[in-house]
Amino acid sequence: MAIRKRCLPLLMLMFCASRLVAQNDDCEVTINRALEEFNSGHFYTIPSVLSPCLEQFTKEQSQRAYLLLTQAYLLLDDPISARQSYLSLLRANPEFQTDTALHAIDVIYLSKKFTATPIFSWMVKMGSNITMPRVIYDRDVFAEPGVKEDYNLKIGYQAGIGGDYNFTDRIQARMEAVYSLVTYQHQTVNYFEQDSKQLIDRQNWLSIPLTVMYGDNKGKYRPYAYLGYSVEYLVRDKANITLSNNRPVLSSGEAGDDGRREDAREESPTFDFLNRRNRFNQSILVGGGTKIKIGLDFIFIDVRYSMGLKNIASVSGSYTDADANPISNGFVTDQEAAVRFAHVDDLFRLDNVMVSFGFLRPLYKPRELKRARTGSVMKQLKR
Numbered sequence: 132m133a134i135r136k137r138c139l140p141l142l143m144l145m146f147c148a149s150r151l152v153a154q155n156d157d158c159e160v161t162i163n164r165a166l167e168e169f170n171s172g173h174f175y176t177i178p179s180v181l182s183p184c185l186e187q188f189t190k191e192q193s194q195r196a197y198l199l200l201t202q203a204y205l206l207l208d209d210p211i212s213a214r215q216s217y218l219s220l221l222r223a224n225p226e227f228q229t230d231t232a233l234h235a236i237d238v239i240y241l242s243k244k245f246t247a248t249p250i251f252s253w254m255v256k257m258g259s260n261i262t263m264p265r266v267i268y269d270r271d272v273f274a275e276p277g278v279k280e281d282y283n284l285k286i287g288y289q290a291g292i293g294g295d296y297n298f299t300d301r302i303q304a305r306m307e308a309v310y311s312l313v314t315y316q317h318q319t320v321n322y323f324e325q326d327s328k329q330l331i332d333r334q335n336w337l338s339i340p341l342t343v344m345y346g347d348n349k350g351k352y353r354p355y356a357y358l359g360y361s362v363e364y365l366v367r368d369k370a371n372i373t374l375s376n377n378r379p380v381l382s383s384g385e386a387g388d389d390g391r392r393e394d395a396r397e398e399s400p401t402f403d404f405l406n407r408r409n410r411f412n413q414s415i416l417v418g419g420g421t422k423i424k425i426g427l428d429f430i431f432i433d434v435r436y437s438m439g440l441k442n443i444a445s446v447s448g449s450y451t452d453a454d455a456n457p458i459s460n461g462f463v464t465d466q467e468a469a470v471r472f473a474h475v476d477d478l479f480r481l482d483n484v485m486v487s488f489g490f491l492r493p494l495y496k497p498r499e500l501k502r503a504r505t506g507s508v509m510k511q512l513k514r
Contacts, residue, residue, distance in 0.1 A: 406445070
């Protein structure tokens with residue numbers, strides 16, 4: 132009994148698949164019969180021959196069938212039915228293009244009155260980034276001579292969604308919503324001669340980029356480039372500091388005289404640096420990539436450079452929260468990063484390099500043009 136229950140869905144699936152194959156074979160026979168009628172000049176019979184299969188054709192079969200109907204209606208001097216058939220052809224294959232070597236001139240002339248170019252497209256993407264702080268003004272807590280500072284790159288991540296508005300086949304405007312984690316390391320050495328400090332800052336940003344793109348509109352691989360502007364808002368900022376205190380080894384409570392030293396490390400708690408930041412930022416964007424056509428959709432790889440325009444380190448919040456109550460415990464605790472761990476931020480902007488992979492779906496819209504593009508066809512007729 133259990134075996135029967137397991138086999139029943141498989142048998143039903145096999146039965147449905149065989150019916151579908153048989154149905155497609157029958158529809159292929161129907162198209163071939165309609166083509167024979169067309170070649171024999173029996174144009175009036177073609178709609179009735181194709182009618183039983185019009186709702187059952189595959190997309191490829193629908194394209195062939197509606198192209199045949201378009202040709203027949205044009206020969207029967209029925210422009211309304213010809214236009215309706217050509218629109219149905221574009222719904223089956225929005226990227227169908229007529230060819231002077233394959234199609235009659237009246238079909239080519241009619242095709243210039245229609246387009247299926249998408250007005251809108253939507254996309255999703257994700258990827259990684261590296262952040263490069265760009266120092267405007269260098270600051271430190273004790274202003275020690277000989278202190279050396281450096282910013283090191285670390286990898287972050289981002290994900291986003293967006294939409295394109297297509298002005299033409301080559302020019303689009305894109306608006307996105309991107310959530311990103313950016314991180315960097317601030318390394319300081321020679322504090323008090325041999326001490327060092329390491330800060331790792333992790334920031335979460337919500338950004339709204341607006342870009343204007345120009346790219347290729349033909350072929351499987353379609354390169355593009357763009358310029359744009361982005362408004363950004365800092366959602367979260369967490370940092371950790373590690374102090375390395377290089378000091379002489381103590382012997383019996385006193386510094387040893389044998390020159391031995393030890394490296395004592397102290398890890399900070401996780402600091403919330405949100406009140407030390409200017410949370411709104413703006414950036415100029417430049418980038419490019421390649422779209423790879425997969426059926427009617429695209430996958431793409433995108434490389435973007437984002438140049439920050441504003442200082443994100445709050446001057447008033449350099450040492451503590453400027454809005455906190457001076458006699459509260461929080462006011463004292465908030466100074467721990469500067470007082471205990473010897474850290475105050477430089478004034479700096481943030482630049483980013485982002486590499487993203489994504490999926491793009493054009494929303495094709497077959498439609499009749501208000502202004503037909505028949506000029507090139509008329510020139511061919513005059514030759």
